Amino acid sequence: MADNSVQYTMKNMIQARGTLLPLPEVTADRSFLSLYIDRIGFKDTSSYLEPYLTISVKDENGKDLSSPQDTPISGHRSDACIHFGVQVHIQRPLESLLAGHAIVFEFKHYKPKKRAVSTKCWAFLEHDELKEGEVALELYKKPCDPKRKKLKLMSVKPLFLHLKLILP
DSSP: OHHHHHHHHHHHHHHHHOOOOOOOOOBTTBOOOEEEEEEEEOSOGGGOEEEEEEEEEEOTTSOBSSOOEEOOOOOEEOSSEEEEEEEEEOSSOGGGOOTTOEEEEEEEEEETTTTEEEEEEEEEEEGGGOOSEEEEEEOEESSOOTTOOSOOBSOSSOOEEEEEEEOO
16 A cells, blocks of 8 residues: 555656656757647636646557657646646657647546546647647547547537647
8 A cells, every 4th residue: 555655656746747848959840839738627626636738649540649748737726727837849840740640638637536647638739720829629528539530528618728839
């Protein structure tokens, strides 16, 4: 039992800091997308312990195109939003991202009764949506489907993941 709590503590410390990577070196033939993750909307933000997002780039078959990154745990909430205020740098050059790929965002939180991290919902950004500026992504029920074939909205209420895309 003590081993589980030690493992959870180490994992918890890593999640608290996140696993975000720096902006890769931009060259004349390589440019990279950065995402500013502002907030995610929920009706009861206080029920989510240690919330964070996992961001990954997937091909049309759901295969990872780069290593997933975790945001730090969010400590800022309002009545209807969990605020992140972090910038994520996609590690694949834009030139190598072909049509059919998507950037997938999984909202995760800790469930003390199960002593586990759970995915609450997910969202995605497709290749044709990569335009500089603000965007609000719909939230879908779990399980995450990176192939994007079986989509079920999480709620009929207007709840979104709010991002700002920064292109070179």
